[in-house]
Amino acid sequence: MVPDKDIISAFTESADEGYRKLMDAYGNYVYTIVSDKVRSMGCEQDKEECVADIFIETVQTCRNHDFKIDSLKALITVISKRRATDLFRKLGAFKRQTEDIDDYSDTIAETATPENISENRTDKAALWNEVIKLGKPDSDILIQQFFYCRTAADIANMLKMTTAAVNKRSQRAREKLKKKLNLKEVH
Amino acid sequence: MDNKKDLLDEMLSDNSGNDAETLEMISENCEVLSGEQKNRILDMIREKESTDKKTDEIIDDDSEDDNVMSVVEFRNRKSIAVKVCAALAACVCIAAGIKFTGAMNRYFISPDDEPEKTTGVSESVSETSAVPATDNSEVITVPATGYVTGISEQVRKTEITSVNAVSDKYVTTAETGAGDVSKNADTKQVTEQVIAANEIVTGAAVSETVSEKTTEPAEENKESTVTLETEYHEVSQTEVTAEQEESKLSEYMGLYKRMFDKTLFSELSNSYNDFQYIVYDINKDGVPELICEHRDKLRNESIINFQTIEYNTVSSLDVKESDYQVTRVPLRNGKDPNYIVNGSVTFFEDSNTGRLCIEILDNGTGSMVSFDMDGRVVYEADALCKFEYGDDYNLFRDEATKKFSISEIEFGRVRVSECSVMSGHDKIRDLETGEYYFYDEKYMSTP
Numbered sequence: 001m002v003p004d005k006d007i008i009s010a011f012t013e014s015a016d017e018g019y020r021k022l023m024d025a026y027g028n029y030v031y032t033i034v035s036d037k038v039r040s041m042g043c044e045q046d047k048e049e050c051v052a053d054i055f056i057e058t059v060q061t062c063r064n065h066d067f068k069i070d071s072l073k074a075l076i077t078v079i080s081k082r083r084a085t086d087l088f089r090k091l092g093a094f095k096r097q098t099e100d101i102d103d104y105s106d107t108i109a110e111t112a113t114p115e116n117i118s119e120n121r122t123d124k125a126a127l128w129n130e131v132i133k134l135g136k137p138d139s140d141i142l143i144q145q146f147f148y149c150r151t152a153a154d155i156a157n158m159l160k161m162t163t164a165a166v167n168k169r170s171q172r173a174r175e176k177l178k179k180k181l182n183l184k185e186v187h
Numbered sequence: 188m189d190n191k192k193d194l195l196d197e198m199l200s201d202n203s204g205n206d207a208e209t210l211e212m213i214s215e216n217c218e219v220l221s222g223e224q225k226n227r228i229l230d231m232i233r234e235k236e237s238t239d240k241k242t243d244e245i246i247d248d249d250s251e252d253d254n255v256m257s258v259v260e261f262r263n264r265k266s267i268a269v270k271v272c273a274a275l276a277a278c279v280c281i282a283a284g285i286k287f288t289g290a291m292n293r294y295f296i297s298p299d300d301e302p303e304k305t306t307g308v309s310e311s312v313s314e315t316s317a318v319p320a321t322d323n324s325e326v327i328t329v330p331a332t333g334y335v336t337g338i339s340e341q342v343r344k345t346e347i348t349s350v351n352a353v354s355d356k357y358v359t360t361a362e363t364g365a366g367d368v369s370k371n372a373d374t375k376q377v378t379e380q381v382i383a384a385n386e387i388v389t390g391a392a393v394s395e396t397v398s399e400k401t402t403e404p405a406e407e408n409k410e411s412t413v414t415l416e417t418e419y420h421e422v423s424q425t426e427v428t429a430e431q432e433e434s435k436l437s438e439y440m441g442l443y444k445r446m447f448d449k450t451l452f453s454e455l456s457n458s459y460n461d462f463q464y465i466v467y468d469i470n471k472d473g474v475p476e477l478i479c480e481h482r483d484k485l486r487n488e489s490i491i492n493f494q495t496i497e498y499n500t501v502s503s504l505d506v507k508e509s510d511y512q513v514t515r516v517p518l519r520n521g522k523d524p525n526y527i528v529n530g531s532v533t534f535f536e537d538s539n540t541g542r543l544c545i546e547i548l549d550n551g552t553g554s555m556v557s558f559d560m561d562g563r564v565v566y567e568a569d570a571l572c573k574f575e576y577g578d579d580y581n582l583f584r585d586e587a588t589k590k591f592s593i594s595e596i597e598f599g600r601v602r603v604s605e606c607s608v609m610s611g612h613d614k615i616r617d618l619e620t621g622e623y624y625f626y627d628e629k630y631m632s633t634p
Binding site: 015016019020023027028029031032033035036044048049051052053055056124125127128129131132139140142143144146147148158174177178181 | 228
């Protein structure tokens with residue numbers, strides 16, 4: 001992981017080099033945030049453009065503050081979430097339906113309670129933790145398949161495997177995962 | 188077996204609302220961007236930055252009109268000069284031709300030659316046109332590029348929608364600009380006439396109304412009494428960013444507040460509830476000054492982003508970190524309980540000073556420390572007991588004044604006040620001394 005100060009010092013020398021270092025440090029992270037928000041609503045180009053916009057805005061904000069930023073990660077996270085939300089709204093705009101406020105005026109906005117929300121998030125975190133524990137390339141396959149919604153062919157291309165091998169590995173990994181989770185439940 | 192496997196697939200596929208830690212963990216453990224993708228993104232960045240730079244240079248050019256005129260004159264002069272030179276050159280050629288042929292007759296331009304000459308002249312003219320553009324000439328011809336910024340003024344709304352944590356709906360009001368607000372509207376009237384959510388989106392999206400009343404489009408600069416009738420508007424086709432939308436919404440919030448004579452609070456949330464915005468009107472002039480954005484924990488840190496709104500622009504004041512997970516303030520009518528997880532941070536206005544404060548409430552000890560935005564401690568107190576009045580109230584003793592105070596949450600605002608009347612709670616216990624007190628209107632009295 002490239003430290004923030006190296007990234008910032010790279011910008012003082014060359015914007016190109018700065019962006020490259022920023023990409024190396026946070027490219028994956030930003031893309032993950034965007035993917036989490038947008039899911040399969042947008043194509044790869046939309047997501048890549050969103051990532052580009054996020055980096056530009058981050059650097060612009062840093063420049064406005066003379067690069068005196070306490071936490072580059074915090075800043076880029078906030079900007080990423082906003083831009084991802086913009087993209088989500090843009091892509092999903094026409095799919096939304098209008099609803100009458102009277103349907104909601106006397107009821108709580110959602111049935112989720114703080115406990116539910118917290119529990120749900122903990123469960124998801126635990127699930128992905130278990131996926132990562134499977135080890136590569138199984139974990140990569142499952143993450144690419146279910147989190148980033150990539151096809152087996154794309155995953156095969158990325159991991160330099162055949163499509164059939166990816167499908168097989170995915171199936172086995174899920175079997176393994178299921179057994180692990182069942183075991184954990186029992187205990 | 189298949190069902191269980193399907194269930195697992197469903198769990199893996201259900202990825203909405205992952206917290207920041209999970210996202211971080213996933214991004215660290217799985218390389219998702221290929222080299223090719225990274226290069227594509229970097230190319231996009233270079234292209235966008237250079238386009239922005241050009242647009243900025245053009246926008247910064249203050250004497251644009253003069254330059255346009257001077258360039259036009261310059262080009263005219265240039266074309267004339269070239270024409271003259273071409274004519275002279277032609278004459279020289281003709282003279283040379285006459286000399287060489289030895290003909291002393293009158294020069295005769297055959298029909299065949301003329302087109303050439305014409306062509307020659309027009310070529311030179313076209314060459315003139317094709318003269319490499321100077322910076323000034325770009326001023327004339329450059330197309331509109333760059334990012335569209337600024338608030339679109341084309342949207343006028345009189346609809347009111349609800350703030351809803353489930354989807355991207357928010358309470359908006361009235362048209363922009365300063366209109367006289369009808370203060371006679373009551374909540375019932377509002378709910379009867381309320382409309383669905385509005386979104387400012389790219390394209391010709393329209394804001395639909397659900398009301399049965401007939402509507403007509405509002406004129407753009409119309410100043411009128413804000414009514415609760417619904418109107419049908421075609422929204423701007425300009426792409427609007429989150430900040431622009433925030434600014435727009437903040438205007439509506441201000442009017443909304445005036446309408447109902449409420450101050451300080453409104454709330455938005457995105458569809459995943461990952462962060463919420465709370466709009467504050469600190470100086471109670473009906474125009475919001477502050478939007479506070481709550482976001483989730485990042486490791487053990489919470490990032491609180493302060494923003495101010497000035498003339499529809501949003502600038503970041505500061506990014507502070509705290510050790511507490513940011514709490515969600517109650518929704519809509521203030522009757523929903525706080526989401527408190529291992530302590531809470533709440534933004535509120537100090538009713539004494541009018542300053543925005545942060546209340547950090549430790550659920551374990553019940554202590555409360557409030558800071559203003561400059562980091563100065565405003566209140567420091569231990570809660571005596573926590574009322575079970577929907578968890579909306581905390582009674583505590585102010586260490587500075589040694590007086591009992593109540594912090595109550597109403598519409599997302601924590602108001603710290605002395606001696607509020609609380610019915611149904613006639614006995615409280617001082618956690619410090621262990622003594623019991625009766626609570627009455629005047630104050631506390633020992634039993």
